[in-house]
Amino acid sequence: MTATESLEMQLEDVSGTSWWASLLTTLTGQSDVAQMRFVGRVADERRYRSATFPVPRSFGTVAPQEKWAPGLTAALAEVRHEIEDDGWVPTVVGNHPWELRYRR
Numbered sequence: 001m002t003a004t005e006s007l008e009m010q011l012e013d014v015s016g017t018s019w020w021a022s023l024l025t026t027l028t029g030q031s032d033v034a035q036m037r038f039v040g041r042v043a044d045e046r047r048y049r050s051a052t053f054p055v056p057r058s059f060g061t062v063a064p065q066e067k068w069a070p071g072l073t074a075a076l077a078e079v080r081h082e083i084e085d086d087g088w089v090p091t092v093v094g095n096h097p098w099e100l101r102y103r104r
Helices: 019-028 072-085
Strands: 006-013 033-042 045-049 053-056 089-093 100-103
Touching: 006 045, 006 072, 033 072, 045 072, 053 072, 072 100
Parallel strands: none
Antiparallel strands: 006 033, 006 100, 033 045, 033 053, 089 100
């Protein structure tokens, strides 16, 4: 019998992933714009990641929306397609479109 795996989708600020990513986004981007992406994690392992999209930092902790974070919808659709093609089945949908949990 195989064990069931759980995957959780998360929203990630690319600049927070490592010191070099922080430096790169600072040097190549605007200081008032964060580069975000969606990641699918199994335990502490990042198995999936979407394309990045810009989010204005001025919105603080407000959840991003397509109208002021262009590319959000396409990035989410792309990574969801990849995850579901690998046999993951969505089990929980939260308040935001990316608040997803999967099982396989």
